[in-house]
Amino acid sequence: MFLSSSPSTVLAYDTVSETAHACSLTSKSNSISLKELIDSLPPILCRLKMQERKSFQDRVQVESKRGTREDPVTHLFSRLDLNEPELREYALSDPTKKYTRNLVATDHQTFTLLLICWNPNKESPIHDHPCDGCWVRVCQGKIEETRYKINEDMDSLDVTSVETYEVDSREVSYINDYIGYHKVGNPSTNSSAVTLHLYCPPFQKCKIWPDPHRASRSSKVCMCNYSEYGDSQACDKFAVNMI
Numbered sequence: 001m002f003l004s005s006s007p008s009t010v011l012a013y014d015t016v017s018e019t020a021h022a023c024s025l026t027s028k029s030n031s032i033s034l035k036e037l038i039d040s041l042p043p044i045l046c047r048l049k050m051q052e053r054k055s056f057q058d059r060v061q062v063e064s065k066r067g068t069r070e071d072p073v074t075h076l077f078s079r080l081d082l083n084e085p086e087l088r089e090y091a092l093s094d095p096t097k098k099y100t101r102n103l104v105a106t107d108h109q110t111f112t113l114l115l116i117c118w119n120p121n122k123e124s125p126i127h128d129h130p131c132d133g134c135w136v137r138v139c140q141g142k143i144e145e146t147r148y149k150i151n152e153d154m155d156s157l158d159v160t161s162v163e164t165y166e167v168d169s170r171e172v173s174y175i176n177d178y179i180g181y182h183k184v185g186n187p188s189t190n191s192s193a194v195t196l197h198l199y200c201p202p203f204q205k206c207k208i209w210p211d212p213h214r215a216s217r218s219s220k221v222c223m224c225n226y227s228e229y230g231d232s233q234a235c236d237k238f239a240v241n242m243i
């Protein structure tokens with residue numbers, strides 16, 4: 001269930017370190033709970049939207065900081081300490097799917113938080129994120145992310161990077177459609193992986209590219225959840241997933 005926000009729960013923003021794609025906290029201090037994250041996101045996102053609307057320069061400034069050490073959302077997300085019972089409550093997995101999307105929280109307006117379970121050796125198709133961005137953290141195991149950019153001349157999606165993220169690093173990976181598109185996968189042949197995804201604002205459909213050598217051939221697909229708020233009965237099990 002979405003928990004309403006109160007100004008007193010809005011958390012302070014301090015220093016994080018930055019790598020090519022990802023930011024991580026320099027220390028494990030200053031952790032926040034899932035409830036604190038959920039309460040803090042809407043006011044922070046609303047404040048950033050208001051700042052973006054002030055002027056063109058403000059918008060450029062907010063957009064250019066997203067995913068960096070100066071982004072309040074990245075910073076907040078990197079401080080989350082998801083505990084074991086929470087992980088167990090939300091990390092439901094369907095062995096017949098490549099990956100299982102579990103809705104943890106949303107306000108239907110500013111953000112969606114998903115816990116995704118990856119079966120061994122499975123990956124998502126190349127896809128976009130029709131929102132301000134997708135922030136990802138690894139909660140269990142290891143994931144590999146491959147990024148692409150469209151090459152109009154060759155009608156292809158060319159690989160721009162391949163990165164591996166592991167649990168406990170507190171790294172936050174960030175991507176949006178200006179940076180490029182991606183596929184994410186679990187490279188392990190025998191263990192599952194779990195990732196936490198934050199999308200701001202929420203979206204229901206995305207584009208996928210089944211073949212990187214045919215960039216002009218994309219399809220629009222619906223995003224379906226396997227469970228909502230820890231309850232798998234809430235969802236239509238026969239709904240078609242992204243893959």
Ligand SMILES: N[C@@H](CS(=O)O)C(=O)O
Pocket residue numbers: 101116124127134183184197223242
């Ligand atoms: N963006 C994907 C998961 S991942 O491959 O980044 C989704 O929401 O289903």
Ligand SMILES: [Fe+2]
Pocket residue numbers: 127129134182184
């Ligand atoms: Fe994605």
